[in-house]
Amino acid sequence: QQQVKQSPQSLIVQKGGIPIINCAYENTAFDYFPWYQQFPGKGPALLIAIRPDVSEKKEGRFTISFNKSAKQFSLHIMDSQPGDSATYFCAASGYSGNTPLVFGKGTRLSVIA
Amino acid sequence: DAGVTQSPTHLIKTRGQHVTLRCSPISGHKSVSWYQQVLGQGPQFIFQYYEKEERGRGNFPDRFSARQFPNYSSELNVNALLLGDSALYLCASSLEVRGGGYTFGSGTRLTVV
Numbered sequence: 001q002q003q004v005k006q007s008p009q010s011l012i013v014q015k016g017g018i019p020i021i022n023c024a025y026e027n028t029a030f031d032y033f034p035w036y037q038q039f040p041g042k043g044p045a046l047l048i049a050i051r052p053d054v055s056e057k058k059e060g061r062f063t064i065s066f067n068k069s070a071k072q073f074s075l076h077i078m079d080s081q082p083g084d085s086a087t088y089f090c091a092a093s094g095y096s097g098n099t100p101l102v103f104g105k106g107t108r109l110s111v112i113a
Numbered sequence: 114d115a116g117v118t119q120s121p122t123h124l125i126k127t128r129g130q131h132v133t134l135r136c137s138p139i140s141g142h143k144s145v146s147w148y149q150q151v152l153g154q155g156p157q158f159i160f161q162y163y164e165k166e167e168r169g170r171g172n173f174p175d176r177f178s179a180r181q182f183p184n185y186s187s188e189l190n191v192n193a194l195l196l197g198d199s200a201l202y203l204c205a206s207s208l209e210v211r212g213g214g215y216t217f218g219s220g221t222r223l224t225v226v
Contacts, residue, residue: 006155032213043117043203043217044156089155097210100146100169103155 004092006104021075021107023090029099030092035075038087080111117206117218125224134189134221138206145187148203163210194225
């Protein structure tokens with residue numbers, strides 16, 4: 001049973017483009033939604049996270065959009081750069097600690113110059 | 114400041130053997146979680162420990178066990194290794210069980226032959 005469904009599996013964009021990665025969840029106990037970036041040979045690194053009390057959060061070039069009623073959230077990367085080429089994971093957990101962090105299957109992003 | 118430290122970085126074991134992986138959390142972090150990441154997939158939750166007590170367990174067989182020490186470091190043990198146990202094993206630390214904010218180490222790459 002996959003608790004967090006992520007799409008697309010891979011994505012290729014031109015430099016300066018805006019890649020969008022989508023995730024959907026089922027467990028209503030989730031109330032903390034982070035995105036992680038992972039480079040080959042490294043562990044996932046936290047990019048940005050959102051809680052259900054807001055519909056959008058921006059940090060630098062990264063934006064999370066959150067739709068509580070649809071149980072969906074997405075990551076937008078503005079002005080993408082070749083250095084953004086990595087695998088991106090959405091995740092979800094219970095903020096109170098009652099539900100562990102679960103991950104989507106990941107999106108491999110390639111930004112070409 | 115030191116991040117999450119995992120050892121060893123790479124390991125090759127034979128089927129049926131036992132393995133112990135180690136994790137030192139960020140100073141001040143009291144919670145440690147273990148994840149298994151198979152190539153091309155998202156991390157899968159194995160265990161979470163907080164203040165030396167198990168706070169969560171994922172869908173893994175009893176061959177997998179873990180513990181947390183008084184200094185908050187942790188060990189993951191896997192008995193009777195199978196080829197399918199080959200993966201990147203990630204450790205994540207956080208201040209507490211609640212609140213998210215997980216920081217991952219670079220992982221231990223385990224290969225079972």
